[in-house]
Amino acid sequence: MKFNASALLSIVIGFISTLMVILILLNHSYNEFEDDYQRKADLVFSSAYDMMLQHKIMLNALKSFFDASAIVTPEEFNLFSEELLKIKSAVAFTLNDRNTLRYVSDPSFKSDIMSGEFVENEGDDFYEMRGYSTILFHIDEPNMPYLVYAISHERVQQRIDSHSGVCVQLTLDNITFENSNCLNPSISWLSSLFSYSGADIIAIPEYAQQYNLNVRYWAPKKETYEVFVLVLLIMAMGFTISVLLYLKVRNHLHMAQLAIQTNSKIALLSTINHEIRTPINAVLGYSNMLKNSDYCDLSGRATLDKIIWSANLLNSVAENTLNFSKSVAGHLKLENKEVDLFNELKNIDEYYQAFSQIHSKRLVMQHHGALPDSMLLDSTKFFQLTTNFINNAFKYSSGPEVIFDISLKSSRLQHFIRVAVKDSGKGMSAGSMKAITQPFNTGSELGHNDQSGIGIGLYTCKRVIEDVGGSIRIRSAENRGTLVVFRFPYHPIERVNHRADGFNASLTGNGITNNKASVMGEQRSNNEHVSPLPPSLAHSSLLLVDDNRFNLEVCSNILQNEGFNVSVKADDVSALTEFSQLQPNIVVMDYRLGNTDGLTLISKMKKKQIHQVHYFILSANDKSEIPNAEAYPDIAYLQKPLNIDVFLQLLDLKQKLA
Template sequence: MSAVKRFEGEPRQTRLLLALIVTYAVVIGYCDLLTRGPSGMASLWPCNGVLAAGLLMLTPGRAAILFAVSAISHLVLDTIGGTPPAMTGLFTSLDSIEAVLIALVLGRVYGGPPRLKTLRRALTVVGLALPVSVGLAVFGAFASEPMLHVPLHVLIKNWLFINLLGMTVGLPVTLILFDPDIPHGFERSPWEKLACYLAVAVGAGLAFGRPGHTLPFLVFPVGVLAAFRLGPKGAAWATVIIAAIAAPLNVLGLTAEAATRAQASERMHALQLLISALLFTCMTAALALANQQRLKRLLVRRQGLARKAQARAQAASQAKTEFLATMSHEIRTPLNSVLGFTRLLADRDDLAPEARRHVSLIDGAGGALLTLVNDVLDFSRVEAGRVELQIAPASAEAVLRDAAAIVAQDAQAKGLALDIEVAGETGRHHGLDAARLRQVLLNLLNNAVKFTPAGRVTARLSVSAGAGADALRVEVSDTGIGVPPELRDRLFQRFSQGDSSVTRAFGGAGLGLAISKALVELMGGRIGMIAHAGQGSTFWIELTAQPCEAPAPAADTGLERTAAARILLVDDHPMNREIGGAFLTVAGCEVVTAENGLQAVELAKAGGFDIVLMDIHMPGMDGLTATRAIRALPGPACAVPIIAMSADALPQQIALCREAGMVDHVAKPIQKEVLYAKVDAWLREGAAV
């Protein structure tokens, strides 16, 4: 981050220049006049670090002003302190060169004043500055040795301590105190700040107030306290306060004890090390806490973003569900009339052959559209995790033969041979969801018939007995168009077929295999495909299932019960009433119709109905409200089985029907066999009661 970005604006730069001039003047005056030891050298010299930081933060013109002020201040104070002119010139030149070189190095590395957000960054900044300080300290020791008449090794040691430890303290403290972004997360009241800094001053006074009996460890608790409460700036100010109190008291102690020059040097070095250790101890605590608070703020912000994203995802999911529900209802409603009347026409004996063929084509097209709608809804259920398996005793062979019988007519129409082969313990019953297994097998068989222009389709079932569960494997092989190698990985992806030409030639949404894969995996199995070298392919599924006893056979077919039933059919659409009534009348039922929920409640009050078939969406009183009203009727009329007969086919819509008091659901378009089975089942339930 460049200085212009960090401290942009003319007024801000001007205020920063004035603050740095005052700071430098105070620091150099304090160190030069109040911390000189018996050797004539200052105990602390952070001035070069302050100047280097200032040169980094200011624009070139203002940096030149600060540089000039620092040089003049140095010359004036050394003259006032009685330093010989030659020494004054040497000290001023070396200090100025050191600050400029360090500012150039850090500016080149960081592009401006570095932000000390972590201890690692602070140590890196100091590490980059120290080589310059070391070089100039050694040069200064050699240059000043003839003038000071002190052994060279002592001078080198003193220069190194003063330069290195002064830069170690002055540079990071100045960068922290003048960084406007550092206080974030450590905002405190003025009274708390004052209390912390007073505690630091008292601790420093107690630690260094008795010459010869110093207790330097006392400054660490108060320094760390300031760091924890006030952050990096608090750590920097605590170091400044302790250094300002300790340095002159240390010098006074040396004078009072009439210490030798060597003792004075050791005491000065100890103080310099103490101040540096204190700064980095406090900075370590402050920067760690600052980083923790930064991460906490980041976590809170990300949690907020995550909550918003979750809310958007839930809203999108709700919108998708509402869209599917609406489109399903709107498509199923007219499709109910198309398929219903088509099948009524197909049952007539007086149709001409050509008319019967046309009716068959309409029925096939309507069935394809219904399959597409069901595939979309099935995939929606699978994606939402709302598919629950209904495990019951079932014969895998019977399920396979049932599925093959359904597609046999299509295979025969294309001139295809449809063969079934079984091997192993196929006579056993297993715990299976027969409906979902049939759905998968129908999908594989339909695809085989669809994509096979000529030849045969073969379905194979093998059952291998196991110790606890049996292994079931079903293969569906064909002699069809096959699948190119580059397209095989996409077969089980949603909305995917081999390529666009397949979609144009054969139709479909590309959901069947994706649904089959999800259902097979839900049943704990696997699904895959084997491509043949010549033509065609084999799709296979593998399942494990527990063997079980076969279910008891039904006592009767229930046709007599269905024929004797009196049924109330409620639907606002005249064509739906006509289709439903025609299906039930053909079965021998007595049908009474109602156009809305209010009429249904009035008719139900009189009683005498075996079953009520209830639409959901109706003007005035809808089906859910009518169901609740019927359930609230007095006497036996409230107990009549109410079956939803609606285009609302999503799981959550069916759940609403059951919550309202309905016992079952028949989805539109109405399929005769499904309708008869539901009616018979509930008539049998009523007979058992």
């Protein structure tokens, strides 16, 4: 409901905003049209007032002319009135005692005057003329009682027609005059929405005359269409923006919900992987303990190698699943640390010794160029990706060998480890090749017995490689095998010396070639330590904290074999008490404990320490899965199962920096 309400609110806001813009536009247009009407109406009214004022002045002048003269001759009247009425909009004449024409201002109007007649109307007499409106009043002149002032309707009509853009209506003596805009208005239904009108009475009270003037205005058709088009455009834009805003809000909420779900899935996967890896680590730890003990014969060790191999495969599936979820969520990043690539290759070689003992296939490792003593590398992801491709090659190769070729490359100030894995199988089909870009695809045309996994291996590897800045290519031909080449980024350490490039040898996990020892170095026996405990740390006290008794037993055994004095605790309360009493030199603890977490417990221990202590987090989770791990730079992070060589290297580094 909240999702729908929020999205609908955005579209309502969009519609209201659009309506407000349209109302503002219409109001502005209405005011503009009203101003145009007012200008034109003022011009019409002003013109009408001027016209009536002129007639009033002429009437007063004629009356004064007769009042000022004892006797007015025809010549005098003609001369005076001709100059006065030269505008030709009116004619003046006098009537004798018989109410017939006596004097006339302009003889050209004589025929029109003669066609008219004098009408007596109970004291309200007037002279009626066709096409004229007349004003009759008494004058003080012998034998000429009346002066008639006649206004031409034609001239009035011409005056009205001179006004364009408005409808002008003038009523004189019950006769209404209209211009062409009133008779045939060029208006539409849109223009009628913007119509204005005004009226006024123009009077000459001295002569009992009154005229009605009306002005009507309709907005021009072209301009109203422009307003209409603007309204439609605003409506279309407003509707579009509202819909886009609705979709954006809905998608934002949807993405937020997906993010919550994704984070929940990642948290669930992290928990599942932790729970899976915990027993896997116990299996690996106990298997290695038993393998290195004096009670295990050659047959038992072969069986333990199979157990270790199977446990590693199960751990690889868990890692692939977790990396897939992280890559999809965009949480994947490199966790570089200083490593010896030579030792990493040796670990990969040792990893496949057990496989070669079980199957008839062997891994042939090839190296080109010099190897640095040290580099910054995310060895966990590098190992995981490499073993994924080698596992696939072993699974589908029909030949006795899988080629593993490695070299160092640089391109555009970036450094990469180039890894190539080549098998001699029947190759990948077109459907199988889709697995690199489409997850959960293993090739529909493959037989049931040829398919394996859930189809995210290649896709996950591609996502991981590209997300960390690398690249990958796959070439496959029918019955000629498959070649996978990928580049994994690393950072060189300038202070180190490089091993001499005096070799380019083949390395096998089965010891088939004679030059293996020269390349890989002396392999340690089951009970030999590659990194002996430094004298400064010999018999150091070490507190091991883990709520899983299997991990406690396995890790305690490994650490005691290295010469540490190990004290183990399974809960935070006893661990904190033991720390206060023992004041150990080293603390190694799991991140996930029963009532707290490792970082919180270490923070409490720091308040009780009285000398330098080296802290380690040993967890089934990697550093990127631990919240606020970056806030504790003095704590080293290790991933289960405990790799004693890595632990000793980190411990030695901490000792040097202390």
